[in-house]
Amino acid sequence: MSLLRLSGVTAFYGAIQALRGVDLEVNEGEIVTLIGANGAGKSTLMMTVCGQPQARDGAIIYDGEDITRLPTHAIMRKRIAQSPEGRRIFPRMTVYENLQMGAEVAGNVDFAALLEQVFSLFPRLKERVHQRGGTLSGGEQQMLSIGRALMSRPRLLLLDEPSLGLAPLVVRQIFGAIRELNRSTGLTVLLVEQNAFQALRLADRGYVLVNGGITMAGKGAELLARPEIRAAYLEGAH
Ligand SMILES: Nc1ncnc2c1ncn2[C@@H]1O[C@H](COP(=O)(O)OP(=O)(O)OP(=O)(O)O)[C@@H](O)[C@H]1O
Numbered sequence: 247m248s249l250l251r252l253s254g255v256t257a258f259y260g261a262i263q264a265l266r267g268v269d270l271e272v273n274e275g276e277i278v279t280l281i282g283a284n285g286a287g288k289s290t291l292m293m294t295v296c297g298q299p300q301a302r303d304g305a306i307i308y309d310g311e312d313i314t315r316l317p318t319h320a321i322m323r324k325r326i327a328q329s330p331e332g333r334r335i336f337p338r339m340t341v342y343e344n345l346q347m348g349a350e351v352a353g354n355v356d357f358a359a360l361l362e363q364v365f366s367l368f369p370r371l372k373e374r375v376h377q378r379g380g381t382l383s384g385g386e387q388q389m390l391s392i393g394r395a396l397m398s399r400p401r402l403l404l405l406d407e408p409s410l411g412l413a414p415l416v417v418r419q420i421f422g423a424i425r426e427l428n429r430s431t432g433l434t435v436l437l438v439e440q441n442a443f444q445a446l447r448l449a450d451r452g453y454v455l456v457n458g459g460i461t462m463a464g465k466g467a468e469l470l471a472r473p474e475i476r477a478a479y480l481e482g483a484h
């Protein structure tokens with residue numbers, strides 16, 4: 247069953263068109279990755295799902311409901327959580343306070359249980375629970391950003407380049423955590439990545455975005471094997 251479906255979605259920044267009629271689907275329980283070069287429109291697509299910028303044409307259907315024209319705060323209440331590019335944690339707040347902020351959206355739920363779930367996924371955060379976000383390492387900040395998104399108990403988790411700037415070991419930890427969550431709780435994930443190799447290995451399915459439009463789609467393993475993908479996105483990959 248489709249949890250998220252975009253059809254013919256366009257988005258603009260002023261006169262600049264960033265999305266050119268995107269069709270994309272994420273089924274319940276799937277990990278789907280969106281890969282593409284710098285400036286292809288990956289972050290824009292993710293932000294458009296969250297209503298900022300709003301799609302100009304086309305439709306975004308989430309859980310059977312048209313959310314295309316909803317304001318961002320209304321979309322966030324529908325258990326869609328985002329870990330945006332560049333992490334955007336609150337640097338002056340502690341790890342604990344950052345996670346509390348994430349839980350705000352969830353309302354009256356079992357905070358302690360959610361916290362335990364995040365800590366078991368990222369034990370590093372538990373060790374650093376009273377440290378200020380801004381003093382965490384890059385990888386730890388990424389874990390915090392994902393952890394904060396999880397505190398809102400999402401059904402759909404949107405991740406924008408969680409591997410950016412991180413060492414291969416940390417990337418494996420983070421991708422491992424995403425897979426673990428997906429398996430244990432059935433969390434649906436849309437993962438935007440430039441790290442095409444890792445992303446396609448993790449994902450059930452992938453889409454390739456070029457210049458604001460989808461040019462290829464398929465199973466993760468299938469896309470990994472395609473020569474044109476290897477040439478364009480896996481140069482130097484093992
Ligand atoms: N706020 C903005 N105002 C104007 N143009 C923007 C804005 N944000 C993005 N763009 C433009 O839209 C296009 C798509 O940008 P986007 O950030 O979605 O790309 P991306 O695929 O996420 O790239 P990257 O891999 O570098 O993060 C780019 O040409 C970018 O310059």
Ligand SMILES: [Mg+2]
Pocket residue numbers: 288289290331406
């Ligand atoms: Mg981006």
